[in-house]
Amino acid sequence: MDQKYDMTIGGRRVGAERYEEIRNPANASVVGLCPMGTESHVEQAIAAASKAFASWRNSSDAERAGACQAIAKVLGDNAAELSVLLTREQGKPRKGLGSEFELGGCAAWAGFTVTQSLPVKVLEDSPKNHIEMHRVPIGVVGSITPWNWPLLIAIWHIAPAIRTGNTVVIKPSPFTPLSTLRMIELVSAALPPGVVNVIAGGDELGAKLSQHPGIGKIVFTGSIPTGKKIMASAAPTLKPLTLELGGNDPGVVLPDANVEQLAEGMFWGAFINSGQTCAALKRLYVHDSLFDRTCSALAEIARKVPVGDSMVETNLLGPLQNERQYRKVIELVEDAKRHGARALIGGEPLAGPGYFYPVTLMTHIEDGTRLVDEEQFGPVLPILRYRDVDDAIARANRGEFGLAASVWGTDRAQLSAVAARLEAGTVYINKHADIAPHVPFGGIKCSGIGREFGEEGLEAFTSIKVINAAA
Ligand code: NAD
DSSP states (O other), rough: OOOBEEEEEEEEOOOOOEEEEOOOTTTEEEEEEEEEEOOOHHHHHHHHHHHHHHHHHHOHEEEEEEEHHHHHHHHHHHHHHHHHHHHHHHHHSSSSHHHHHHHHHHHHHHHHHHHHOOOEEEESSSSEEEEEEEEOOOOOEEEEEOOHHHHHHHHHHHHHHTTTTTHHHHHHHHOOOOOOOHHHHHHHSSOOOTEEEEOOOOOOHHHHHHHHHOOOOEESSSHHHHHHHHHHHHGGGGOOEEEOOOOOOOEEEETTTOOOHHHHHHHHHHGGGGGGOTTTTTEEEEEEEEEEEHHHHHHHHHSSSSSOOOOTTTTTBBOSSSHHHHHHHHHHHHHHHTOOEEEEOOSSSOOSSSSSOOOOOEEOOOSSSSHSSOOSSSSSEEEEESSSSHHHHHHHHSSSOOSEEEEEOOHHHHHHHHHSOOOEEEEESSSSSSTTTOOOOOOOOGGGSSBBBBHHHHHHHEEEEEEEOOO
16 A cells, blocks of 8 residues: 555644556656645644744744744754755655755754844834834745755744744645655644644645735746736735746856866756756856867766666766656757757667656757756756857856856956856856855846855844834
């Protein structure tokens, strides 16, 4: 009998009339059964979160910090169970930058949130006025998450929301709901009932959340098209939004780069989680003078990275998470080949079962090809040649994306000058895809609105309330 997972609403386990099988992308075996929640579950969850908000909004700073500490502890204590479930459901390996790493990140982020605070600011203390600015909770936060880093992203949404006195209803991706259902079941037991609630089901539940008047704010991580729909459906109720959307991060390798030394950073910047990472390196512009050396250095690493069944501990990359993504990667690589691109390594799907695609480096490829212009979200890196740095910067800045970018080289002044001209929320120098809980993260252009992490990330879960007193 397959294991059944359930929703958690108001601190109670809630089932659904219908369950769907969730399958392991490495071998198609059934991981467990997901409840298919309905609009009535959305209503129940929002009602439970609203009820909890009535008292949680008045909780002390110490209680809120304590709640985040409790979340960090639950995640640490249950990391083994959750990481195995995450690997089986999501496909990422246990080791390397896989599920154990993701669980470590969850506990670290929740733990960091404990140390954060937004003290009252005195704006004026004069013979005339005493004016204070307070940061107050918004209400019920609706959290909608994707399938690539499902648990880490859930914690990015939940921990700052609770730390600032909000309550939460989270809806995970229909591709990876089980690990979130189980994580919230565990986390909820350590918190007052209704402070965090989880519902599962189809995309329509996300749409319902984003338009519901009982939701005070939406925090969404996912694709640009869905982000646009959410913004539209949140408009009638003027909900504040944090939108963390897609990226197509460029890297620019300058002529003085020591590519042999930097290749490892470029490789994992691109292939972390098999490229299924918003801020992964997704196109690499390399100066003509070191193009061949860069390709060789990356190919040498690629040949040594073990790809395969995620439960085998020596594997460092697993399958793509779902069939839709697998088909998209195949389609983009085939399209690039039709336009003259060549696979330096990889370039053909691996034999099944499972959605396995090898590490692929594509050369002889130009801007304007879909593989370069679109977010491929797979283990494929197009490597493009340039001769003039200004031209590389202009090409890197093309398109609607602006999540992150990187520049690689030796001369610090030139690195900084190029970094200043790359259009992105984060520009890395000699690294890529490096995030930390104290460093604000988010996109410009169509890659998003708002920031997560750091003080700015915490403030995003609050409203400003001014108390303006005559002295
Ligand atoms: P997606 O947009 O297809 O789905 C994300 C979530 O939105 C899912 O929970 C889905 O059920 C829900 N959803 C779908 N339609 C909806 C609607 N109309 N209203 C409300 N919710 C709806 O994205 P995905 O394929 O799961 O994730 C991959 C994308 O996420 C990539 O583009 C990636 O770059 C992006 N991403 C961004 C970040 C970041 O921090 N910027 C991080 C991770 C992933």
